[in-house]
Amino acid sequence: MRSIIIVTILLAxxxxxYWLIMSSKYYDKFYLWIDTESNNVSAKFTKIKGFxxxxxxxxxxxxxxxxxxxxxKIDRLEVMRLSYDNSHYIFAIxxxxxxxxxxFIFSKGLASAVSKNGIAPTINFEGEDVSVNDKxxxxxxxxMLWPTTDLSKLNFSFTSEIAETExxxxxxSFKGKIDFYSSIKINNLTTLVSNINSLQKISGIxxxxxxxxVNTVLERDPNGWKIILKSDAPEKIPNFIKNLDIVTIxxx
Numbered sequence: 001m002r003s004i005i006i007v008t009i010l011l012a013x014x015x016x017x018y019w020l021i022m023s024s025k026y027y028d029k030f031y032l033w034i035d036t037e038s039n040n041v042s043a044k045f046t047k048i049k050g051f052x053x054x055x056x057x058x059x060x061x062x063x064x065x066x067x068x069x070x071x072x073k074i075d076r077l078e079v080m081r082l083s084y085d086n087s088h089y090i091f092a093i094x095x096x097x098x099x100x101x102x103x104f105i106f107s108k109g110l111a112s113a114v115s116k117n118g119i120a121p122t123i124n125f126e127g128e129d130v131s132v133n134d135k136x137x138x139x140x141x142x143x144m145l146w147p148t149t150d151l152s153k154l155n156f157s158f159t160s161e162i163a164e165t166e167x168x169x170x171x172x173s174f175k176g177k178i179d180f181y182s183s184i185k186i187n188n189l190t191t192l193v194s195n196i197n198s199l200q201k202i203s204g205i206x207x208x209x210x211x212x213x214v215n216t217v218l219e220r221d222p223n224g225w226k227i228i229l230k231s232d233a234p235e236k237i238p239n240f241i242k243n244l245d246i247v248t249i250x251x252x
Contacts, residue, residue, distance in 0.1 A: 015052060019052055019083060022083060023048040023051075023055050026081070027045075027055075030057065032188070033187075033188050033189060034188070035188040035189050035190045038190055039065070040065040040190045042061070042062075042063045043059050043063070044061050045059055046058040046060075050080065050083070053082060053083055054080055054082055055080070055081045056081075057078075058077070058078050058079075059079065060075065060077075062077055064189065064190070064193050066193060066194070066196065066197065067197060070097075070101075071098060072096065072098050072099050072193065073098060074093060074095070074096050075094075075095055076093070076094065077091060078091065078092040079091055087114060087116065088112065088113070089112065089113045091110070091112075092109065092110055093106065093111070094106050094109055099196075102133055103133055104132055105130070105131040106130055108127065109126075110126050111123060111126075112124045120151070120184050121186075122144070122147070123145040123146070124143075126141075126142050127141040127142070132244075136163045137162065137163055138161060138162060138163055141158065141160045142159050142160070143156070143158035143159075144156070144157050144158070145178070148177070151183040152179065152181070152182060152183050152184065153177055154178045154184070155177055156174075156175075156178045156202060157174060157175040157176070158174050159171065159172075160172045160173065170238075171208075171209055172206070172207070172209075172238070174206050175204050175205055176202060176216075177203060177204060179200040179201050179203070180195060180199055180200055181199075182198045199220060200220070201217055201218060201219045201220070202217070203216070206231070206237070208238060214232070214233050214237065215232050215233075216229060216230065216231050216237075217229070217231075227247050227248070228247075228248050229247050229249055237249065
């Protein structure tokens with residue numbers, strides 16, 4: 001019995017030492033990835049928590065400059081990772097400002113990023129009570145991004161439950177691809193966000209409730225973030241999508 005206690009204490013001490021060393025290395029590496037030493041990013045960090053099995057940190061007042069656009073702002077971002085698995089990250093967020101010239105608020109926003117073989121990670125996001133520019137649009141919103149063999153493309157899909165406003169109450173989903181003008185870069189936060197500038201188009205099939213899918217293309221307007229939505233059946237596109245500030249309709 002005494003031997004068991006001694007071995008248990010010894011193992012606990014070894015693991016505690018390992019956690020302290022690895023959490024310090026993780027913090028340094030994560031701090032460099034966030035790229036706050038550049039002129040494009042500013043943020044505040046908390047100390048690493050989560051002993052004994054996780055590395056958890058909270059980033060506040062995160063601001064990312066993006067060329068001539070207003071900086072992307074995140075008031076609070078929680079980042080979690082298992083101490084023994086550096087391929088899987090969990091993120092918790094409740095708001096993001098100035099992305100695609102819009103502000104998003106969530107009662108719950110969770111994302112996971114899982115990478116394999118050093119390529120772009122697979123990202124899953126789950127949001128609840130999603131408001132865009134102070135308008136409640138989705139009761140639930142789930143989307144997924146995953147890599148292709150072409151580094152300038154991503155697979156993209158989402159499902160959503162539209163919030164009931166003015167008689168609107170149905171499900172909306174999409175499945176397709178995102179094309180970029182250049183290969184996706186993820187070596188630090190600045191380059192990750194800069195991929196938005198190289199976004200060329202999003203194309204695929206839009207499904208409204210149980211209706212037949214609509215061929216849809218979303219493209220950036222040459223003058224900014226205005227998005228052109230092209231469809232061979234524009235009358236099937238719900239009015240709440242047509243009326244979004246960043247969307248214009250153009251039949252194919």
